[in-house]
Amino acid sequence: MMFEDLHANTRLQLVIGLLLGICFGAFLYISGVTEYNVILGQLLLTDFTVIKVMLTAVLVGMIGVYAMRSRGLVELHPKPGSIGSTVIGGIIFGMGFAVLGYCPGTVAGAVGHGALDALFGGVTGILVGAGIFAAAYPTLDEKILSRGVFKSMTVPDALKVNPWYVIIPLCILIAAILAGLEYSGF
Amino acid sequence: MDWTPYIAGAGIGVLSWAAFLLSNKPLGCSTAFARTSGMIERLFRGRKTDEKAYYRKFPLVVDWEWMLVAGVVIGAFITSVIVGGFSFEWVPTLFGDTFGYDTGLRLAVAFAGGILMGLGSRWAGGCTSGHGISGTLQLAVSSWIAVVVFFLSGIVSAFLLYGVLW
Numbered sequence: 036m037m038f039e040d041l042h043a044n045t046r047l048q049l050v051i052g053l054l055l056g057i058c059f060g061a062f063l064y065i066s067g068v069t070e071y072n073v074i075l076g077q078l079l080l081t082d083f084t085v086i087k088v089m090l091t092a093v094l095v096g097m098i099g100v101y102a103m104r105s106r107g108l109v110e111l112h113p114k115p116g117s118i119g120s121t122v123i124g125g126i127i128f129g130m131g132f133a134v135l136g137y138c139p140g141t142v143a144g145a146v147g148h149g150a151l152d153a154l155f156g157g158v159t160g161i162l163v164g165a166g167i168f169a170a171a172y173p174t175l176d177e178k179i180l181s182r183g184v185f186k187s188m189t190v191p192d193a194l195k196v197n198p199w200y201v202i203i204p205l206c207i208l209i210a211a212i213l214a215g216l217e218y219s220g221f
Numbered sequence: 222m223d224w225t226p227y228i229a230g231a232g233i234g235v236l237s238w239a240a241f242l243l244s245n246k247p248l249g250c251s252t253a254f255a256r257t258s259g260m261i262e263r264l265f266r267g268r269k270t271d272e273k274a275y276y277r278k279f280p281l282v283v284d285w286e287w288m289l290v291a292g293v294v295i296g297a298f299i300t301s302v303i304v305g306g307f308s309f310e311w312v313p314t315l316f317g318d319t320f321g322y323d324t325g326l327r328l329a330v331a332f333a334g335g336i337l338m339g340l341g342s343r344w345a346g347g348c349t350s351g352h353g354i355s356g357t358l359q360l361a362v363s364s365w366i367a368v369v370v371f372f373l374s375g376i377v378s379a380f381l382l383y384g385v386l387w
Contacts, residue, residue: 042245051243052285056292057299058236059248064297065304066229071313078372078379087226088233089353089368095234096358100241109241114346114356116363124345125367129374131341133382135334136313138349139250139342142335143290147297149309156328158254160335165251166258167336168343169275175344176274190360201360217222 037108060144063088069144071136071152078133083221087213094209101198111189118183135160237355244285247359249351251342252279253290258339319383345370 041047066088067073076082103109132138135157137145142161145153168175187193191201233248240248259281263270271281301307311324320326342348345367347356353371356364380386 036245038243038245041243048244048285049283049288052288053292053295055236055240055244055248056289057296058292059233059289060293060296060298061300062229062232062236062296063293064300064306066226069297072315075313075315075379075383078375079383079385080376084226088230089349091227091230092233092237092354093358095231096237096354097234097360099234099238100358103238103242110245111359112245112247113359113361114352114363116346116361116366121345121363121367122370124341124343125370126341126374127337128341128345128348128367129371129376130378131334131337131339132349132371132375133334133378135331135338136316138338138353139254140290140293140348140350142338143250143293144297147294147299148301149307150313151309151311152313152327152331156331157335157338160332160337161251161254161339161342162258162261162335163332164336164339164341165255165343166262166339168340169255169259169273172273172275180344185362185366187362190362190365193362198360205360213227 036110059140060147063141063144064148069137069141069148069150071145071150074136074138074141075133083216087216090209090213094206097202098206101202113188115188116185117181119179119181121185122183123179131164233354234358237358240355246285247351247355248289249286249347249355250290250293251339251348251351253284253287254339255279255343256281256284256287 063069067084068088073082073084077085100109104111135142137153137157139161142153142157146158191198194201237248240246256279259270259276263281270276298307312322312327316327345352347364347367349371352364352367357368
């Protein structure tokens with residue numbers, strides 16, 4: 036890996052985190068996804084901005100991160116998952132996504148452009164929800180989270196292939212989906 | 222055709238390169254909320270809070286990701302002021318046009334949704350950023366499953382909420 040001294044410099048990392056966050060917030064805002072109307076538009080399938088932003092980020096990010104990894108510049112950090120954690124948590128997340136109309140990143144961006152429902156309703160609710168999870172964590176961890184653990188960390192591991200055999204077809208698929216959305220007028 | 226979502230999306234993709242290269246971390250937002258929640262709890266319950274199993278896993282400190290989320294607020298604020306989009310708003314128009322412009326109602330609904338969001342994102346181990354963008358771009362199995370479930374559950378919930386099907 037490159038820049039190991041930089042990674043170990045805790046104080047400088049806080050500055051880098053802040054600067055990357057400022058750029059992240061700017062991109063989220065200009066794309067429109069920090070708006071409740073845009074997020075609900077996506078979930079009601081009338082506005083595909085969220086999917087366009089996410090798929091483009093994944094396409095660009097994936098090529099760059101895997102290219103750097105091939106050269107030994109970066110390490111991957113895929114998260115483990117399970118039916119009990121990923122699927123059940125995901126269902127609860129989706130309900131929150133529709134009811135709140137923001138996610139943890141976009142709620143921060145929404146606060147930045149003056150959405151007071153995001154600040155007083157959304158952020159406080161997320162803090163309470165995260166606190167409930169922390170309180171229930173020992174029980175959930177024992178009884179639910181470890182049910183049906185996924186065997187592989189990444190898709191190329193699961194398929195036992197070189198990652199580029201997944202990346203290249205996936206890039207073509209993403210490009211086709213985006214072209215299809217534009218062609219059909221979304 | 223509007224290129225803005227693609228330019229912004231590509232920008233976020235490049236930011237993920239920078240996060241991996243400069244910080245050895247994927248972009249993510251929801252653990253910052255978990256840490257903040259614990260820090261607030263600590264104000265009331267004191268040091269006992271640090272002993273909780275979940276906060277031993279995610280210590281109650283201001284870390285890289287916490288600064289990232291603080292940066293998102295600042296970045297959206299600066300950009301919205303520059304382009305003239307900053308404005309205080311209690312009720313988003315889609316919500317108001319459907320359910321009425323009642324600030325109390327919107328805050329109650331947002332709070333309830335926030336609880337589900339905070340609970341669900343920690344339960345699933347990530348959010349739309351950590352799983353939806355950073356995890357999927359690493360081709361993580363858990364993240365592709367998570368993002369599909371996020372959107373399926375979100376679409377069903379939004380259709381029920383807005384009464385699209387009846």
